[in-house]
Amino acid sequence: MSKPNVVSAIVNPVGSMRVLSSREVNILQDNTKAGLHRLFRQCALAVLSNEMEGDSAEELLQTYTDFDIRIVQEHRGLKLELINAPASAFVDKKLIRGVRENLFSVLRDILYVSSLITSDKRFEHASSSDITHLVFEVLRNANAFITKQMPNIVVCWGGHSIGRDEYEYTKLVGYQLGLRRMNICTGCGPGAMKGPMKGAYIGHAKQRISNGRFIGLTEPGIIAAESPNPIVNELVILPDIEKRLEAFVRLGHGIIVFPGGPGTCEEILYLIGILLHPENKDIPMTMILTGPAGSEAYFEQIDKFIGNTLGREAQEKYQIIVNDPAKVATIMSRGLEKVTRFRRKQGDAYYFNWLLKIDDEFQHPFEPTHENMANLELHKSLPTHQLAANLRRVMSGIVAGNIKEDGVNLIRKHGPYKLSGEPELMKQMDNLLQSFVEQYRMKLPGSHYEPCYEIIDA
Incomplete structure (x- = not known):
C-alpha cells in the first residue's frame, strides 16, 4: 500500500x-x-x-x-x-x-x-430529565439554538451506503427544501446525509439565503466511519447514539427518511417508539419515507416489517412518497406550519422540543455486548413502545458490529451476535436484514460483507 x-x-x-x-x-x-x-x-x-x-x-x-x-x-x-x-x-x-x-x-x-x-453529580445516576438537559446543554454550548427563528429544521436520515440514483434523489429533495427556505440537519456523513445538504445549498443560493444552516450531529463511536461531509457548517458531537438521536428529535421540526440500512432502520424505530407514547399523541411531527423510482420494494419491506411487529398504529406515524421531491417538500412545509402553531399555542420553544416525552429505554446507552444482544426481549407480547425500543437496540448493535471500532473488535473476538426471540418476529427480522445485505446497505458497494449477527429461531 x-x-x-x-x-x-x-x-x-x-x-x-x-x-x-x-x-x-x-x-x-x-x-x-x-x-x-x-x-x-x-x-x-x-x-x-x-x-x-x-x-x-x-x-x-x-x-x-x-x-x-x-x-x-x-x-x-x-x-x-x-x-x-x-x-x-x-x-x-x-x-x-x-x-x-x-x-x-x-x-x-x-x-x-x-x-x-x-x-456534574446528576449524571452518575441520570434521570430522564437529566439526560434531556445534558442534550440541551451540549446543543446550547454549540450555539445550535436560534431563539427567534421559526421552525424550519428538517432532519434527513438515510444510509451512507446508497446507490447513485438514490443519492441524486436526496439532492433533488434537498433542493426543494432549500427553495422553501428550510435548513437541513443530518448525521453529517456521506450518502443520504450529504445529498440533502448539497441540494438545499443550491436552493438557498437561488433564494439568496446566505446564512443557511447545515447541521451535522454525530457521536464519537461513528464519526470516523462517517466523517463529516464538506457541506456541514455546524458540527455537534454528542456523547453516544441515544443522546444523538434525542438531539435530532428535540432540535428538528420534521423528519425525512431516505433508503438506508440498519442505522436508518434504528432511527425509524426510535422515532416511531417515541411517537407511540400516549403522551406524544397530540405533538405534531411530520415523518416522510421517500426515495426514487425503484425504491418501492425497499419501503414495502420496511413498512411490512413495522406492520408485522409494531402494528397498524405504528404505520400511521409516517407516510411513504416515491419519486416526488416537490410533494415531499410541500407536505413538510405544511408540517412545519403545524409545528409553529402548536409550539405557539403551548408556549413551547421553537428551538427545542421540550414537550416530547422520551422514556428511559430510549435514553440510556445500550452497550451491544454479546450478552446484552442475546438477552434482548423480542416478543410481540411486549408493550409496543418497549418492543420498538428493543428492535432499535438490535439495529444499534448491528451498526456497532459493522462499523464501530469497539463493536468490530467484539465480533472479531467472539464471533457474530446471537439474536433470538419469537419465531415469527425473528423471521421478519431475518427477511429485513437479508434484504439490506442483498441491496449492499450494510457496507459501501464493492465491500465484502461478513454478517455480524446470527438469527436464532428464524
Missing part, C-alpha cells in the same frame, strides 16, 4: 474555543484510559479526512498511523499542531476553513461533554 499524502501544520482557532486551562490541556494530551487524547485524535482525523469515502474507522486509523494532534499553549491563546494530517484537508498548505471550524467543534464538544459528565 502506498503511503498517503500528508501535511504537518500549526492551526489557529476559530469560533469560541480560543483558550484552554492547564487541566484541559493535560486531559486532551493524556494517552491513558482516563485521558481524552485517543478520542480527540480519532475524531480530529475523521474531520480532516472528509474528502475520503469509506465506512471503516479501523481502516482510516491504519491508513494514518503516524497522524497526531497536539495542543500548543501560547500567551495569546491556544493553537493545534497537526502532524502527518491528510493532505486533502489543505489547499496550498493551508487548512480549509470549513475543516478548521469543524476541527475546533470537535475540541469544544469533547471537552464540554467530558466536563459535564465528570463534574
Whole structure:
C-alpha cells in the first residue's frame, strides 16, 4: 500500500474555543484510559479526512498511523499542531476553513461533554430529565439554538451506503427544501446525509439565503466511519447514539427518511417508539419515507416489517412518497406550519422540543455486548413502545458490529451476535436484514460483507 499524502501544520482557532486551562490541556494530551487524547485524535482525523469515502474507522486509523494532534499553549491563546494530517484537508498548505471550524467543534464538544459528565453529580445516576438537559446543554454550548427563528429544521436520515440514483434523489429533495427556505440537519456523513445538504445549498443560493444552516450531529463511536461531509457548517458531537438521536428529535421540526440500512432502520424505530407514547399523541411531527423510482420494494419491506411487529398504529406515524421531491417538500412545509402553531399555542420553544416525552429505554446507552444482544426481549407480547425500543437496540448493535471500532473488535473476538426471540418476529427480522445485505446497505458497494449477527429461531 502506498503511503498517503500528508501535511504537518500549526492551526489557529476559530469560533469560541480560543483558550484552554492547564487541566484541559493535560486531559486532551493524556494517552491513558482516563485521558481524552485517543478520542480527540480519532475524531480530529475523521474531520480532516472528509474528502475520503469509506465506512471503516479501523481502516482510516491504519491508513494514518503516524497522524497526531497536539495542543500548543501560547500567551495569546491556544493553537493545534497537526502532524502527518491528510493532505486533502489543505489547499496550498493551508487548512480549509470549513475543516478548521469543524476541527475546533470537535475540541469544544469533547471537552464540554467530558466536563459535564465528570463534574456534574446528576449524571452518575441520570434521570430522564437529566439526560434531556445534558442534550440541551451540549446543543446550547454549540450555539445550535436560534431563539427567534421559526421552525424550519428538517432532519434527513438515510444510509451512507446508497446507490447513485438514490443519492441524486436526496439532492433533488434537498433542493426543494432549500427553495422553501428550510435548513437541513443530518448525521453529517456521506450518502443520504450529504445529498440533502448539497441540494438545499443550491436552493438557498437561488433564494439568496446566505446564512443557511447545515447541521451535522454525530457521536464519537461513528464519526470516523462517517466523517463529516464538506457541506456541514455546524458540527455537534454528542456523547453516544441515544443522546444523538434525542438531539435530532428535540432540535428538528420534521423528519425525512431516505433508503438506508440498519442505522436508518434504528432511527425509524426510535422515532416511531417515541411517537407511540400516549403522551406524544397530540405533538405534531411530520415523518416522510421517500426515495426514487425503484425504491418501492425497499419501503414495502420496511413498512411490512413495522406492520408485522409494531402494528397498524405504528404505520400511521409516517407516510411513504416515491419519486416526488416537490410533494415531499410541500407536505413538510405544511408540517412545519403545524409545528409553529402548536409550539405557539403551548408556549413551547421553537428551538427545542421540550414537550416530547422520551422514556428511559430510549435514553440510556445500550452497550451491544454479546450478552446484552442475546438477552434482548423480542416478543410481540411486549408493550409496543418497549418492543420498538428493543428492535432499535438490535439495529444499534448491528451498526456497532459493522462499523464501530469497539463493536468490530467484539465480533472479531467472539464471533457474530446471537439474536433470538419469537419465531415469527425473528423471521421478519431475518427477511429485513437479508434484504439490506442483498441491496449492499450494510457496507459501501464493492465491500465484502461478513454478517455480524446470527438469527436464532428464524
